[in-house]
Amino acid sequence: MSQRTLVLLKPDTVRRGLIGEVIGRIERKAGWTISALELRSLDQETLESHYGEHKGKPFYEPLVAFMSSGPVVALVVEGERVIEGMRQLAGPTDPIAAAPGSIRGDFGTIVRENLLHASDSEESAARELKIFFPGLA
Numbered sequence: 001m002s003q004r005t006l007v008l009l010k011p012d013t014v015r016r017g018l019i020g021e022v023i024g025r026i027e028r029k030a031g032w033t034i035s036a037l038e039l040r041s042l043d044q045e046t047l048e049s050h051y052g053e054h055k056g057k058p059f060y061e062p063l064v065a066f067m068s069s070g071p072v073v074a075l076v077v078e079g080e081r082v083i084e085g086m087r088q089l090a091g092p093t094d095p096i097a098a099a100p101g102s103i104r105g106d107f108g109t110i111v112r113e114n115l116l117h118a119s120d121s122e123e124s125a126a127r128e129l130k131i132f133f134p135g136l137a
């Protein structure tokens, strides 16, 4: 089943020079295509709508500060079971719990600075793609 998902390479990935490394892993998955890609700084309004479900949690304010600390790379990735597949490629939220071989498992140590975001369901993907790429057909 071909799907579309939103991926954000977080400011730590950009600062550490890991954009190419992460995008390379996505590109090497058979049949997946990057159909949009943009380097951009996120304003408060975008972050509030993207992370609305986490508002009020103890990690929310530091998360928003981190996500505004530098540019991110926003990507639309399309292909076979890409929503589940991107989550698998990323590894669990906590990079220390993530297996080596996953992006977070190979490059991360800090829960907040966990390199990338990938939509967690079809509903989230539809909602998040509208926020970041409103012009998408």
Ligand code: CMP
Pocket: 059, 063, 093, 111, 112, 113, 114, 116, 117, 118
């Ligand atoms: P992500 O799953 O992309 O979206 C929510 C983000 O909040 C998550 O990645 C982490 O960056 C951050 N996050 C989630 N849980 C915690 C936590 N316990 N402490 C700090 N940051 C967190």
